């Protein structure tokens with residue numbers, strides 16, 4: 356088996372951590388048990404480009420249990436957990452191409468190694484696998500039945516491709532499932548972003564002025580968790596509806612420049628480029644900390660910060676100090692990459708359980724439906740989403756009511772009034 360990982364000797368450590376995550380992934384476990392019995396993915400090849408974490412390992416093991424052949428590379432050069440990669444190779448026979456801290460060239464060589472396995476399904480977190488296939492290996496697209504995309508940024512890229520008429524096969528927007536983005540994006544990003552910032556810096560959040568840039572599902576998770584730890588949270592948002600929601604949620608809402616001058620910790624979660632740039636660095640206070648939790652490392656204009664600075668040095672794991680000519684110091688976490696995955700372990704298993712249950716069921720769905728799908732971006736079928744919510748509630752021991760026949764009828768009629 357071909358693979359490229361940092362250190363096979365880390366496999367035992369990885370195995371134990373994968374098992375630890377599995378304890379909190381009951382929905383995926385149920386799917387795995389059924390897949391083991393029914394083998395619905397027999398004969399399928401899945402190429403995955405995801406963060407190589409304990410939770411992703413459980414997804415790979417589930418797909419294999421269903422009969423699929425899988426190959427995995429990283430969706431970010433800094434998020435790979437090398438022990439997990441080692442265990443997947445050694446204990447589970449999954450070809451992994453991922454090394455934490457890999458350079459750009461290696462990152463793309465790993466993507467190409469996964470494409471070399473000629474997948475029927477491409478599974479992405481940020482669309483790098485599918486983009487590489489479209490840019491460099493177009494001829495391979497006819498072999499691919501469908502793609503699956505895990506994150507908002509990837510879905511935006513893919514919708515743009517579909518609208519431009521250049522998308523060569525159907526894609527399922529796993530991100531858009533309710534059991535994915537309402538939980539993973541909000542509670543997962545909320546908690547894991549703060550986890551990354553705290554592991555990197557050990558700063559006290561109580562009383563700290565924190566600016567959150569972006570009030571989508573991820574931003575609102577980060578803002579509410581920061582508030583929960585006692586931070587004074589300011590939200591910066593360009594969409595008037597979202598800004599209004601943030602105001603009515605009780606957050607301070609202001610412009611990026613005002614936030615830059617008055618806050619101490621800055622967290623970008625917009626999915627857009629250069630959200631924090633020269634004009635902001637110019638007015639920041641001494642000791643300002645910058646973190647990004649958006650998919651790509653473009654939200655903070657690091658080249659501009661570097662250019663303005665007299666020096667740049669590493670002061671702790673995942674913390675770099677930029678010294679400005681007037682003596683102010685600005686601290687950048689995790690090279691501006693996803694702080695929750697680079698400085699912590701990503702979202703906890705309990706939310707990834709639902710996200711990856713969606714991925715597993717979508718692969719099964721694609722097996723049956725791909726001949727009927729067009730070259731567009733599809734949402735996850737609603738019945739899969741609801742089934743995952745039902746299973747998650749059941750796994751938590753939570754029972755809910757059903758509507759009575761009278762209530763069903765009332766909701767579907769228009770004649771009944773006062």
Ligand code: ADE
Pocket residue numbers: 405406407408409410411543696700701702703704707
């Ligand atoms: N994205 C965010 N957190 C993650 C995790 N724990 N595993 C895989 N992908 C993730």
